[in-house]
Amino acid sequence: MKEVNNTAVAEFILSGLTANPNLQVPLFLIFLGVYLITVVGNMGMIILILFSSQLHTPMYYLLSSLSFIDCCQSTVITPKMLVNFVTEKNVIPYSECIAQFYFFCGFAVAECHMLAAMAYDRYVAISKPLLYNVTMSYQVCLWMVAWVYGMGLVSATAHTVFLLRVLFCKSNLIRHYFCDLFPLLELSCSSTFINEVLAWSLGSFNILIPAVTILSSYIFIIVSILHIHSTGGRRKAFSTCSSHILAVALFYGSTAFMYLHPSSVSSGGQGKLSSVFYTIVVPMLNPMIYSLRNKDVKVAFKKLLKKMFPLNKD
Known part of the structure; x- marks a missing residue:
């Protein structure tokens, strides 16, 4: 007989970050603050780049895309986790769980490739400054961003399609704070061989290929910086990178630990801690990292503030 529904469970229960009831409220307040900082920081970066003409360059165009990805990725995970902190039973419907995994996977993969695209941008800017405007033209940036989101879409779709074929009937308790691939596969009572092969192949491609691109870009960048004779020029180049x-x-440290060593998920605490870094902490830190040490962003921010709140001179 052909199965109409591939799943035997209508909802899952998320174990969350901790089972200690005394930590629920403090963690709720901490992660609420982190989420607000993440949204304000990333949306603020996007708005600043959009309305500051001096930031209309390939570098900041890619940075605004990274901010969008970070904001979306955090939004996919954090609000549900915050609700779970203040509810007695951390229930998530099957359809919502699959949707959460789909969008999380798409944005996580997109971030991997976006960081690689930004590394290539820095390589061209430092190693081939005279050809920068030609090499990193508007059309090239558009194609790079299309590739980034395309890889996220393809990877998320592939994983989700094969995840929908998995039969869940062992348990409905997910030992995680969101619907991730390996914690879900632990609950399967059907074969997950294809899912595991797909996870390793796509995971290796989406982590190792961008990582190699980043590493090779920075090798060429370091070589170019060493050929700069002025100390000030070297310092400026290093600060840019x-x-x-x-x-x-x-991002890559926590992601590689999680997905190139999936047994860490089974170990509980280490897997969750690693996940917290790349799903919640990194999206919050990225706007700070790119703004606090960036003079162009600081100048653009001050100019935008003056436009928004002009001082009346009597």
């Missing part, structure tokens, strides 16, 4: 290097280290 330092923010991106920090963002890459935080």
Whole structure:
């Protein structure tokens, strides 16, 4: 007989970050603050770049796309987690769980490739400054952004389609604070071989290929910087890249630990801590990383404030 419904459960229960009731309210307040900072920071960065003509360059065009991805990724995960902190039973319907995984996967993959695109942009700016406007033209940036979102869409769709074929009947308790792939596969009572192969193949591609692109870009950048004779020029070049290097280290470190070592999910605390970093903490830190050490952003922010709140001179 052909199965009409591939799942035996109508809803899942999320175990959350902790089972300690005394920590629920403090964690709710902490992550609420983190989420508000994330939304304000990333939306503020997008608005600043949009309304500041001096920031209408490929570097900031890509940065605004990164801010959009960070804001969306955090929104997919954090609001549901906040609700779970103040409810007795952390229930999520099957359809909502699958939708959460789909959007999370899409934005996470998109961030991997966006960081690679930004690394390439920095390579062209430092190693080939005379050809920058030609190499990083508007059309090229558009194609790069299309590739970023395209990879996110393809990866999320592939994972979700094969996840829908999995039969869940062992348990409905997800040992995580959101619907991620490996915690969901742990609940399967049907074969997950294809899902695991897909996870390893797409995971390796979406993590290793951008990582190799970033690494090779920075090797060429370092070589170019070493050929700069002035100390001031070297310092400026390094400061331009330092923010991106920090963002890459935080995101790729936690992501690689999670998805290239999936047994960490089973270990509980380590997997959740790693996930908190790239789903919640990194999206909050990225606007700070790219703004606090960036003179152009600071100047643009001051100019925008003056336009919005002009001082009346009597």
